[in-house]
Amino acid sequence: MFKYNLKFAIRNIFKTKWYSLINLLGLSIGMSCVIMIMLWAIDELSFDKFHKNSDLIYRVTRTWYNDDGTPNMKLSKVSIVFAPMIKQEFPEVEKAARLYPDWNVISYGDKKLLEECFFYADQEVFDIFSFDILSGKKETLLDEPGKVVITEEIAKKYFGNENPIGKTLSFEWNNEVTYIEISGVIKSLPANSHFHADFICSYKTLENQLNEEQLNSWNNNNYATYLLFSQKPDEDNFNAKLRNTIAKHRGEEYAAKTELQLQKLTEIYLKSDLDTEIGINGNITYVIIFSVVALFILIIACSNYINLTTAKAEERVKEVGFKKVVGAGRISLTIQFLSESIIFSIAAYILAAVIVVSFLPLFNTFSGKHLSFISSDKIILQMLVFLGFILIGIISGFYPALLLSSYRPINLLKRNKLSGGNSFLIRKSLVIVQFTVSISLLICIGIIFKQLNFIETKNLGYNKENIIVVKSSPSLNNNFDVIKQELTKNTEIVNVSLSQRVPSTFLDWASYTIRKGNEMIPGNFAIYNISTDNNFIPTYNLKMMTGNNFSNKEYFSDNQEFILNACAAKKLGFKSLEDIIGTQINYFNRKGTVVGIIEDFHFESLHNEIKPLMLMPVTYRDKSQNKLVRNGNFISLKIITNNLEETIGSIKKTCKNFESNIPFSYEFLDKKVENKYYFETQVKKIFSFFIVIALIITCLGLLGLISFTTKRRMKEIGIRKVNGAKTPELMRMISKEFTSLVIIGFIISCPIAYYFMHSWLKNFAYKTSLNWWIFALAGLLALGIALLTVSWQSWRAATRNPVEALRYE
Helix, strand or coil, X not given: CHHHXXXXXXXXXXXXXXXXXXXXXXXXXXXXXXXXXXXXXXXXXXXXXXXXXXXXXXXXXXXXXXXXXXXXEEECCECCCHXXXXXXXXXCEEEEEEEEEEEEEEEECCEXXXXXXXXXXXXXXXXXXXXXXXXXXXXXXXXXXXXXXXXXXXXXXXXXXXXXXXXXXXXXXXXXXXXXXXXXXXXXXXXXXXCCCCEEEEHHHHHCCCCHHHHCCCCCCCEEEEEEEXXXXXXXXXXXXXXXXXXXXXXXXXXXXXXXXXXXHHHHHHHCCCXXXXXXXXXXXHXXXXXXXXXXXXXXXXXXXXXXXXXXXXXXXXXXXXXHHCCCCHHHHHHHHHHHHHHHHHHHHHHHHHHHHHHHHHHHHHHCCCCXXXXXXXXXXXXXXXXXXXXXXXXXXXXXXHHXXXXXXXXXXXXXXXCCHHHHHHHHHHHHHHHHHHHHHHHHHHHHHHHHHHHHHCCCCCCCCCEEEEECCHHHHHCHHHHHHHHHCCCCEXXXXXXXXXXXXXXXXEECCEEECCEECCCCCCEEEEEXXXXXXXXXXXXXXXXXXXXXCCCECCEEEEEEXXXXXXXXXXXXXXXXXXXXXXXXXXXXXXXXXXXXXXCCCCCCCCCCEEEEECEEEECCCXXXXXXXXXXXXXXXXXXXXXXXXXXXXXXXXXXXCCCCCEEEHHHHHHHHHHHHHHXXXXXHHHHHHHHHHHHXXXXXXHHHHHHHCHHHHHHHHHCCCCHHHHHHHHHHHHHHHHHHHHHHHHHHHHHHHHHHHCCCCCCCCCCHHHHHHHHHHHHHHHHHHHHHHHHHHHCCCHHHHHHCC
């Protein structure tokens, strides 16, 4: 029986090659897209779940509040004191560990390399996380100062095939050399980890580098803090106990300003968008969006397949009639139709798998992933997809099998096709579903493009073009005045500025304690700060509203100049901006005078609202120690791009004269700003690709369906032509039916697309509007594509010789 059904299925496929090809391609292409989206979504959802105790590991986060109770700052890192305090006061916490991310220039022999994935950590980090330890004793890896654990890749980079255990590396900290001995080697954390470390140095090494004030600070939030619980905690109850602990140690007034919360390890990557995240996070919104896209494409592909399968089956009425006359029962006919449909589905699965394997490298390129489908760890997924194809085959074969086998043989032999209205109504409904989905996707991509264009063209309040950003170092900071003189001798370099931060980075330093003279300014609000020199404003073309830029005089820690943005000026509660100029302010225990107000500008990305900001001098002299302090991390250079290669070479040469230990690296600021919207750009690329696929599948299905429709109406078309109907009239008659289906699909799609895009735009503090013309344009585009698809078949049917049409039946 199986051999018979297989033979019959292959014969029917080749008998209707055109429809079979459309059906096979539509289902295979659609399902291959669904598979790729599934692989991407599964990878996104798998982050940090490889840790043995992932469901018992939590991160401690911190929120600062305004007086009105609204959050002011949400931090992924907390103070240095919290990990040991929580471990001591909460018996349900088995382990607690801090991770302090840093970067260092690591030296070994003649090698001096900049390492940006350098972490300090407590010994207990190896009890909390599931590191794969290749060498070294787990219990003593970080138990003493001067110990460091490195990854296998780092070991090969520095030592080749030598055993790295016991070897000594070094780096500079505050102009002093620190030596660290390698105590262990680990495998790198998998790609689906929310942080990646090449070096993990003992926390006790860091302790030796910090002063007493830094070791006991409750406000210096630089430490990612993780807890391992003995059993799953009641998060709300534990958060309340944390609040009581803060109140016990620091008082109710302090506890009202700040709060600690638990955050599940497995939710950090997709559901956390806090300040100072330890790595680049994803977004659960995009997982939902692409899952919906996958569902939509699945609906389109299955609708096509069921539509064409049922339409083709209804052409086989005489075949079924003859089989029933010679004794075929309803069960055997149903098995035959199901067998054919399932065999076809298996062929589609094989083709889909080939498409996925062929296109995954390209998909990985623009999604930034390393996905695979044909691998041992994907066997369950492969089986599920295979069963999905079988299910589609059963559904699409079941309806025509039951329908045709239910008719009496005499009724089947009297006709060449079924005249049913129900089956055609079902097909119309499926076409409406397809166009609803396709138009919804078109509207969504239109709004995504509009938002990204809004981001690219919005006036950020500063100039981002032709600015090179170079990472500074203690040596470059100490010699900055000489470096600036050397660089500005080049006529291609317009301005040079030293600053603690540059636009597009996070603002994570803020103070709630702001005094006007000795009087506290009311209101529990934060003013963020960055340290800059007097060239920062002209380099970035910031606009002065009132007052002046920093002067060139030498500043002291108790006699500085401050510049506020308009947002910060309003927070201080003065009646006018002019009134603020000359005001004495005590900020972060640094006293100074407000000398200027600048216009607000988007220092961070458009995801965030503009924050109150204070510019402080990057260079000042500490009177107590008679020591020059420079807090610069970046050198910004405004250049002319007439001879870019030579200019960059000149900058590199000058920096190398004063800093030979750190490899020279630079970034263009406009590219740095673009990187803040990496995920949105990836969404646009992936979305565009799948929308094209969805439209292709829809058109393939429409092409097959219109072919069946025109074939059914050949006699009618022939009679109309004999009676004088013109070709345009006939084309309009055939197209009218499908045009109405597109319009219905458009009406249904508008609220669906509006809902999803309105939710997506909530991710941005500054966003474009949902204009009506985007919806109209998507509908017209879909209608145009549908008419082009339908017109070709309509024209073929309308121009056929009426004699052939009448002789057809």
